[in-house]
Amino acid sequence: MTAVEAPAEAPPVVRREPRRWQGPAAFAAVALLALVVAPLLLEPFRLGLLAKYLCYAIVALGIGLAWGQGGMLTLGQGVFFGLGGYAMGMYLKLHDAGGDLPDFMVWSGVEKLPALWTPFGNPVFALAMAVVVPVVVALLLGALVFRQRVRGAYFAILTQALAAALVILLVGQQGLTGGTNGLTNFFDFFGQDLAADETQRGLYLTVAVVLGVLYLGARQLVRSRFGRLLLAVRDGEDRVRFLGYNPATVKTLTFAVSAGMAGIAGALFVPVVGIISPALLGVVPSLELVVGVAVGGRFALAGALLGAVVMGYARTYFSEELPAAWLYLQGALFVLVMTLAPRGIAGLAAGLVRRRREAGT
Amino acid sequence: MAISEVTVRDAELLAIDEINAAGGVLGKKLEPVVEDGASDWPTFAEKATKLIAQDKVATVFGGWTSASRKAMLPVFEKRKALLWYPVQYEGLESSPYIFYTGATTNQQIVPGLDYLKEKGKKKLFLVGSDYVFPRTANKIIKAYAAANGMEVLGEEYTPLGHTEYSTLVNKITEAKPDAVFNTLNGDSNVAFFKQLKSAGVSAEQMPVMSVSVAEEEVKGIGVDNVAGQLVAWNYYQTTDTPANQKFVAAFKAKYGADKVTSDPMEAGYNAVYLWAEAAKKAGSTDVEAVKKAAGGVSLDRPEGKVTIDGDNQHVYKTARIGVVQPDGQIKEVWNSGEPIKPDPYLKTYSWAGGLV
Numbered sequence: 001m002t003a004v005e006a007p008a009e010a011p012p013v014v015r016r017e018p019r020r021w022q023g024p025a026a027f028a029a030v031a032l033l034a035l036v037v038a039p040l041l042l043e044p045f046r047l048g049l050l051a052k053y054l055c056y057a058i059v060a061l062g063i064g065l066a067w068g069q070g071g072m073l074t075l076g077q078g079v080f081f082g083l084g085g086y087a088m089g090m091y092l093k094l095h096d097a098g099g100d101l102p103d104f105m106v107w108s109g110v111e112k113l114p115a116l117w118t119p120f121g122n123p124v125f126a127l128a129m130a131v132v133v134p135v136v137v138a139l140l141l142g143a144l145v146f147r148q149r150v151r152g153a154y155f156a157i158l159t160q161a162l163a164a165a166l167v168i169l170l171v172g173q174q175g176l177t178g179g180t181n182g183l184t185n186f187f188d189f190f191g192q193d194l195a196a197d198e199t200q201r202g203l204y205l206t207v208a209v210v211l212g213v214l215y216l217g218a219r220q221l222v223r224s225r226f227g228r229l230l231l232a233v234r235d236g237e238d239r240v241r242f243l244g245y246n247p248a249t250v251k252t253l254t255f256a257v258s259a260g261m262a263g264i265a266g267a268l269f270v271p272v273v274g275i276i277s278p279a280l281l282g283v284v285p286s287l288e289l290v291v292g293v294a295v296g297g298r299f300a301l302a303g304a305l306l307g308a309v310v311m312g313y314a315r316t317y318f319s320e321e322l323p324a325a326w327l328y329l330q331g332a333l334f335v336l337v338m339t340l341a342p343r344g345i346a347g348l349a350a351g352l353v354r355r356r357r358e359a360g361t
Numbered sequence: 362m363a364i365s366e367v368t369v370r371d372a373e374l375l376a377i378d379e380i381n382a383a384g385g386v387l388g389k390k391l392e393p394v395v396e397d398g399a400s401d402w403p404t405f406a407e408k409a410t411k412l413i414a415q416d417k418v419a420t421v422f423g424g425w426t427s428a429s430r431k432a433m434l435p436v437f438e439k440r441k442a443l444l445w446y447p448v449q450y451e452g453l454e455s456s457p458y459i460f461y462t463g464a465t466t467n468q469q470i471v472p473g474l475d476y477l478k479e480k481g482k483k484k485l486f487l488v489g490s491d492y493v494f495p496r497t498a499n500k501i502i503k504a505y506a507a508a509n510g511m512e513v514l515g516e517e518y519t520p521l522g523h524t525e526y527s528t529l530v531n532k533i534t535e536a537k538p539d540a541v542f543n544t545l546n547g548d549s550n551v552a553f554f555k556q557l558k559s560a561g562v563s564a565e566q567m568p569v570m571s572v573s574v575a576e577e578e579v580k581g582i583g584v585d586n587v588a589g590q591l592v593a594w595n596y597y598q599t600t601d602t603p604a605n606q607k608f609v610a611a612f613k614a615k616y617g618a619d620k621v622t623s624d625p626m627e628a629g630y631n632a633v634y635l636w637a638e639a640a641k642k643a644g645s646t647d648v649e650a651v652k653k654a655a656g657g658v659s660l661d662r663p664e665g666k667v668t669i670d671g672d673n674q675h676v677y678k679t680a681r682i683g684v685v686q687p688d689g690q691i692k693e694v695w696n697s698g699e700p701i702k703p704d705p706y707l708k709t710y711s712w713a714g715g716l717v
Contacts, residue, residue, distance in 0.1 A: 107454075
């Protein structure tokens with residue numbers, strides 16, 4: 001087993017929650033905080049930033065599923081995020097252009113709307129593609145790779161190469177994709193003025209609700225028979241194969257689900273932040289997402305989610321307070337967490353709770 | 362912040378200090394708030410939003426790459442705030458909420474081409490980083506070449522930050538152009554010029570005309586590698602005007618005697634003065650009032666006379682072609698004689714008809 005596969009310190013599978021009310025109560029408290037308290041307390045600019053972190057948290061949820069539960073270290077989640085984002089961006093661009101060519105095509109010398117773009121004028125099609133394209137790409141990739149029993153570091157490198165390749169493709173096709181600039185300058189979102197605080201608040205609530213729903217879905221998946229099988233594949237792929245299951249199918253499906261989540265996150269990210277560009281989906285942002293998941297704790301879905309929000313917030317905070325030191329601080333945080341708490345913040349918290357319970361009873 | 366961007370910020374802070382020392386604007390001292398876009402386009406948009414929405418600044422000076430400007434443009438247009446962008450760029454833009462104090466294409470690239478044509482250079486090779494400025498610049502260069510009996514032998518792009526140029530240098534030496542037009546960005550220039558030199562290509566045989574290499578970059582590339590090569594800008598540290606003597610002396614006094622000044626720094630420095638002048642004329646720092654008052658504002662700046670064109674919010678600038686000297690300075694060998702009217706869409710150039 002290589003180092004990047006799920007190491008042996010993965011926590012034992014807990015079959016029954018010790019106190020059944022705790023989970024739902026915590027979820028309700030976080031939901032209340034996110035849906036009621038945050039919109040009341042935060043000014044629109046900060047709420048917009050929180051919405052951005054929550055978009056990253058949706059990607060992190062997918063990484064938690066693929067990596068934490070399934071042992072597939074995906075370093076190219078930015079690819080799926082980008083595909084979702086571009087699908088949404090293409091619709092918004094066409095909608096704003098109102099029958100004319102999008103602005104960047106004009107200055108890139110494109111005279112006729114490329115055929116690839118035409119169907120994205122339809123919002124339903126664009127929204128569907130934001131999920132379908134990432135899922136299909138992941139299914140194809142998974143079917144090719146997992147059947148050949150490519151795993152561990154090789155899979156990680158492959159996904160990373162995919163991210164690098166997509167960036168080169170997007171930058172090179174300036175007339176089709178907006179090049180390094182990406183797609184930006186959106187005004188109207190389904191009839192709402194994107195600059196208005198009301199629209200941004202609505203978007204924030206949408207992101208928060210989508211994240212909540214996806215979290216519950218992922219949690220159900222992890223607790224289902226399929227989830228048990230996924231854990232088994234992570235911890236002993238060959239044994240699962242000998243038992244008569246096909247690990248490749250389990251892994252491919254999980255990878256596709258995580259890709260779909262990243263696609264949804266990308267589609268939500270675009271109206272929230274107002275831009276999608278190759279810089280957002282290359283190797284570095286994909287790695288940053290994985291680092292966030294590792295810091296939060298990859299073995300718990302909530303940990304992955306928390307990690308993404310913490311890293312997003314830290315990035316904003318440090319870049320406002322100590323702009324020059326941000327990258328070093330991010331690196332230091334990662335090293336520190338990995339050496340002191342390999343299971344991340346969630347692992348640390350779970351350990352504390354367990355210890356207190358043991359001491360108390 | 363990349364090194365080049367830090368120097369622009371320093372020049373802008375110097376202008377703010379000088380204006381404050383002279384009594385400020387409308388009886389108020391200017392107070393700078395500095396944010397770092399971290400060479401990441403969405404971060405530029407995020408920080409611009411913060412400056413406008415949270416810090417409630419009167420105006421913003423900044424941006425570096427075209428992508429950073431494109432990312433900030435919707436923020437400024439939606440929030441009806443003002444941005445002063447200090448870098449030469451690819452044109453084809455004129456936002457009502459941006460003032461462009463660097464050159465547009467007809468004040469830098471077109472004069473650069475005129476100069477090469479005048480020197481009898483008929484065959485060009487185009488080298489650029491893979492992003493919007495080089496791609497658009499090269500489109501303009503190709504249109505110009507076609508209309509002026511010049512030939513483009515090759516057009517090559519490398520990713521931003523690329524540092525392996527031996528293959529590209531081989532391609533260039535095989536194609537044997539009369540001159541190379543270089544739109545590479547930042548560190549790539551270091552590798553490109555080094556490898557060009559080690560391939561034994563001299564500036565006399567095959568000059569390279571660069572539009573993103575200024576005094577600051579010459580230091581980084583190493584003057585041995587780039588001495589004798591051509592550059593196109595609107596300002597050099599050696600530009601002989603009274604305002605420039607004052608600017609260079611003040612910059613060195615504040616930041617160190619070994620510091621150099623360059624075109625984007627000067628454009629950033631000018632931007633602060635132009636805004637202050639427009640605000641004084643308007644009697645207010647209100648965005649719409651400043652915009653209205655800005656047209657026609659004219660000042661003697663280090664590069665010579667600059668005047669804001671009220672229609673497209675660019676400035677009239679004198680084009681200057683220079684040669685890199687062995688001491689790292691740039692010597693002007695040609696200038697346009699008078700400030701050129703900005704024409705971001707190249708509407709007055711018949712050969713550019715098919716571009717926009």
